Each structure stands twice: as structure tokens, then as C-alpha cells.
Amino acid sequence: MQGSRCKVSTALNPEPNTLNLFNMKNWPLWEVFVRSKNGLEHRHCGSLHASDATMALENARDVYTRRMEGVSIWVVPSKEITASNPDDSAELFDPAKDKAYRHPTFYELPEELKHM
Amino acid sequence: MQNLIQYIYGIADNALILGQRLGELCGHGPNLETDIAMTNIALDLLGQTRSYYQYAAKFSGNEATEDTIAFLRSEREYKNVLLVEQPNTDFAYSIGRQFLFDVYHLLMLEQLQNSSDETLQAIAKKSIKEVSYHKRFSSDWIKRLGDGTEESHAKMQNAINDLWTFTDELFHQTDADKAMVSEQIGVDVTQLKEAYYSIISDILTESTLQIPDLKYFQKGGKQGIHSEHMGYLLADLQYMQRTFPNMNW
Numbered sequence A: 001m002q003g004s005r006c007k008v009s010t011a012l013n014p015e016p017n018t019l020n021l022f023n024m025k026n027w028p029l030w031e032v033f034v035r036s037k038n039g040l041e042h043r044h045c046g047s048l049h050a051s052d053a054t055m056a057l058e059n060a061r062d063v064y065t066r067r068m069e070g071v072s073i074w075v076v077p078s079k080e081i082t083a084s085n086p087d088d089s090a091e092l093f094d095p096a097k098d099k100a101y102r103h104p105t106f107y108e109l110p111e112e113l114k115h116m
Numbered sequence B: 001m002q003n004l005i006q007y008i009y010g011i012a013d014n015a016l017i018l019g020q021r022l023g024e025l026c027g028h029g030p031n032l033e034t035d036i037a038m039t040n041i042a043l044d045l046l047g048q049t050r051s052y053y054q055y056a057a058k059f060s061g062n063e064a065t066e067d068t069i070a071f072l073r074s075e076r077e078y079k080n081v082l083l084v085e086q087p088n089t090d091f092a093y094s095i096g097r098q099f100l101f102d103v104y105h106l107l108m109l110e111q112l113q114n115s116s117d118e119t120l121q122a123i124a125k126k127s128i129k130e131v132s133y134h135k136r137f138s139s140d141w142i143k144r145l146g147d148g149t150e151e152s153h154a155k156m157q158n159a160i161n162d163l164w165t166f167t168d169e170l171f172h173q174t175d176a177d178k179a180m181v182s183e184q185i186g187v188d189v190t191q192l193k194e195a196y197y198s199i200i201s202d203i204l205t206e207s208t209l210q211i212p213d214l215k216y217f218q219k220g221g222k223q224g225i226h227s228e229h230m231g232y233l234l235a236d237l238q239y240m241q242r243t244f245p246n247m248n249w
Helices: A053-064 A086-098 B002-023 B032-058 B066-071 B091-112 B118-146 B150-166 B175-182 B189-206 B229-243
Strands: A029-035 A043-049 A072-077
Touching: A029 A053, A043 A053, A043 B032, A053 A072, A053 B032, A053 B118, B002 B032, B002 B091, B002 B175, B002 B229, B032 B066, B032 B091, B032 B118, B066 B229, B091 B118, B091 B150, B091 B189, B118 B150, B118 B189
Parallel strands: none
Antiparallel strands: A029 A043, A029 A072
């Protein structure tokens, strides 16, 4: 990589970054989240490779919203995501299974609030 | 009527031929995302082409349809500029051609949305959103490749140098253009030249690319006199319709 010219990409100012450009094997992986027109939250819909945040956003627009899947896109470098370890699933999630008292179903709404 | 039809050809043929060139990249892009992006642009352009041709077909007579207009004209009846028929020599050429056209295309559509012809106005308004994205996409790639490695910079400069000679034609007016301008239907493209070169120069400078200094520019596409590439391009484009007349998918 001979790049002696490159711009630094920051979160607030995602200028095209050329540092990674030419060796596509070095292009980082990005996770793509899209919010649909009627949705309230961004949903994970896939991933892609790009050399910088601007390219990641444009590629996500081209690959993941071409059939009107959504109206808002987030891209996050995959390395920024910390995921729970599947091996820990038992201790992390099983205990919640038998604690019904944590669900909001144990009291009756007064008449006046029934149509809240 | 003939003036309006020729005027429409001048706009729509650009989209058809450029869409065809981009279609050639399908499956051959540098990577998956760029392959999809370039062919998405092709689909946008072909969608615009269809709108224009459907409109022109209405008063062309001879049972003209969007398909006969797209596939069955002879070479000299196509009025696209030379720029859009240039081949996909390498990615720098493909994206350079796109960039040099997109800047013009957006400027032109911004004026066309004020046309006194309601159909052209409507097509322009819808197309502007698509072309705004095209321009953003191609400009970003010029910056990446220009202000990139020595190799990308050299290839990008080479492509810009070669394609520069085709930029002036964008601002030529045919007789049909002049007639439509006088009826407030058409865009006076001569007025776009200054803004065009200013925008292009800014982006090239930002990309650390040299702005070519040319004294002689190619022309002829708008009169139907095309480069040596057009014959081969039309052979691909027209082959199916000519071999199997009235074929349907």
C-alpha cells in the first residue's frame, strides 16, 4: 500500500477514506441495519464490505434498500459489535424463563383504563 | 411535432445508451456492492428512457412504441452524445464517464422540471431524485480513486484525460433544441456550461486530479454521427428484437 494521501474518516464527517482502498482483502466488514417505513426500530438485515463509512452507507443503500425495504440506514463496523457468547446462553437467558411474575399480566386494569 | 420528438430523443437516447453501457457491467463489477450499484444506476436510467419514449411514441405515428423507438432505429437516428457511448475500458473509465455525465444530467433536469410541457416536467421531477444519487455516487468514487494510491490516481487521471474531449458536446444545441427552447419546453443547455465546468473542476481539484486543458472537442452524436463504438453497441442492443420481431419476455 503506497497511499501517502488519505483523508481521515470520522463518525461526524464521513469523508471517503482511501487508506484501505486498493487492497480489497483489507476492507472491513460492516453490519447493516435498516428501518422500514412503518417500523420503529432499525433491524439487522445483512453485512457488506466497504473501505469507509460513506461507501458502506452507499453500498447499503444500493444492496439492501433497492426493493423499498426501508427509509433509514445505520452501518456499524462489525468489530464494534460485542455479541453474547452462545456458550453462555444457558446462564444468561434460562433464568428468565420461569419468572412469570416479571411480566405485566398480574393485575387487572380498572374499568376506566381498559381502553388505554 | 418532429422538433419535440427529436428533442426527446436527444435526452432519452443518452439514458438508453448509458444504461446499455452500464448493463454490460452486470456480473463484471469490481466487487458485489459496486456491481449492484452500477446496474442500479442502469435501471434508473432505463426507467427514465421508457417514460420519455412512451411519451414520444404517442405522436410519432407509424404504430411507434417505446420498443420500436428503443430497438429499431438506425444508427444515425440515435441522438445521444458521444460521451455515453464510450466503452467500459476499465473501472476508471466507467466511473469517469458516469461522473462527467451525472453533473450535466442533474443540471439539465433541474431546468427541465420548469418545462411548459407537463409530461417532461413530471419525468424531470421524478428523475432528479435518482440522478442526485448518481452524481453523489460517482463523485465519491472520483475522490476515492483520484486521492488514492499512485495507481488509482494514474488510472483515474488517464480516464478523465481521455473522456474530457467529449464534454463540450453536452452544451451543443441542435435545431430541434433551439425550437423547443423558444417554446419554453426545452432546456437551453448552453447556459449550463459554466456551472458544469465549475462543479467538475472543484471535484477534480479535491480529488487531486489535473483538469485537462483541451483546445479541440469531439462532437457529432447529437446529429446522429456517432463514434466507432456505436455500431457494436447497437448490434448488441438490437439483436434480439431484429432477430425475433415482436418478441415478448
